Amino acid sequence: GAVVSQHPSRVICKSGTSVKIECRSLDFQATTMFWYRQFPKQSLMLMATSNEGSKATYEQGVEKDKFLINHASLTLSTLTVTSAHPEDSSFYICSARDGRENNEQFFGPGTRLTVL
């Protein structure tokens, strides 16, 4: 099956710093990538939808200037959490869609962000 990698898997940073998370589709071209956030014991919350070569579409309540998304190629999307604060601590998961008929999303392994 399709493989999506995510890096780093875990990051601890100080409040006020910026953190970049990479999401790569390893064996397929992903025209669309999604960024989710998941707080403990809660379901996935879609943050934004990223299409290659265009600006990301952010969900209501997600600050686009705080969560910068770049989808520069068909295999790479990045999420930068700028000026991170403790309330940004969460599990960030990316997924990629390869445009197949069932529109299945393939998930990366996730990034655990802890802001001190």
Added chain:
Amino acid sequence: GQNIDQPTEMTATEGAIVQINCTYQTSGFNGLFWYQQHAGEAPTFLSYNVLDGLEEKGRFSSFLSRSKGYSYLLLKELQMKDSASYLCAVSDSNYQLIWGAGTKLIIKP
């Protein structure tokens, strides 16, 4: 609005069968997915239904009734490793996934 409902938690016994229900109301329908998520890990794909009926895949089966806005995931011969959250998600008219809150399944020996 769009809504996906599934039970918060279920408990079952090792070796038994369990059915996890999901009802949905969405703007458009382009298929329903079931994902399994172990604690601290990303979701993994289990099944996809776009037509009415039952899809069987090993110990797991998924059923869909579009007219009723209803699906279920059936797990047979339960194993301890099946303890996880099971997420129901519907692809809407824009092919965006609308997620349920997930059902935490607890398997007891």
